[in-house]
Amino acid sequence: MTGTTYEEQFTREGKSKIPDGFKETLARYQQIVGQSMRDVIQEDVWVQSIMNKDKPMAISDVRYQIEVKAIEGAGGIVIRLIRPDDKDAIDASNGRDPNHSSEIDLDKWDFKYVVVNDGTLLQLKTKILDIIYSHDVSIPKDDAANENSSI
Numbered sequence: 001m002t003g004t005t006y007e008e009q010f011t012r013e014g015k016s017k018i019p020d021g022f023k024e025t026l027a028r029y030q031q032i033v034g035q036s037m038r039d040v041i042q043e044d045v046w047v048q049s050i051m052n053k054d055k056p057m058a059i060s061d062v063r064y065q066i067e068v069k070a071i072e073g074a075g076g077i078v079i080r081l082i083r084p085d086d087k088d089a090i091d092a093s094n095g096r097d098p099n100h101s102s103e104i105d106l107d108k109w110d111f112k113y114v115v116v117n118d119g120t121l122l123q124l125k126t127k128i129l130d131i132i133y134s135h136d137v138s139i140p141k142d143d144a145a146n147e148n149s150s151i
Contacts, residue, residue: 002026016094025095031102034063044070063102065109077135079128080111084118 004026008014015027022029037045047067050057051074059076062068068078096103115127 002029012094015096018095027094027096031096031100034102035100047071062106064105068106068109068111077113077131078111079113079115079131080106080109081124082114082116084116
């Protein structure tokens with residue numbers, strides 16, 4: 001719809017772009033579309049769209065308390081990642097509304113697990129995998145913690 005690449009949907013640089021023919025950044029449209037789905041379909045539309053699958057999965061972005069409750073209620077693990085360079089601050093250049101509910105709903109949430117992303121990619125993966133393995137989740141250890149794995 002926006003003519004952007006898959007990768008642009010997930011990077012700071014991509015989210016900061018204003019797609020041809022649009023007036024807002026990709027990041028702002030993600031907020032608008034995401035909230036519209038919650039308003040029109042149901043409040044937990046995003047988490048329910050992936051629940052009850054037959055295999056373990058990683059959810060890369062949780063923005064609402066109702067989503068954390070659903071994931072943990074289903075036996076899942078929620079880990080808050082913090083970047084020390086910006087302490088989870090919103091990059092104003094990407095056009096996102098910093099006061100949008102998707103940006104603030106979890107600000108005061110008491111996360112069971114918090115990981116500070118202050119090292120290498122391998123160190124970050126190791127921190128996350130240590131938490132996952134403490135819950136007896138089946139991920140092949142030889143494959144998961146190497147520098148080139150997708151986890």
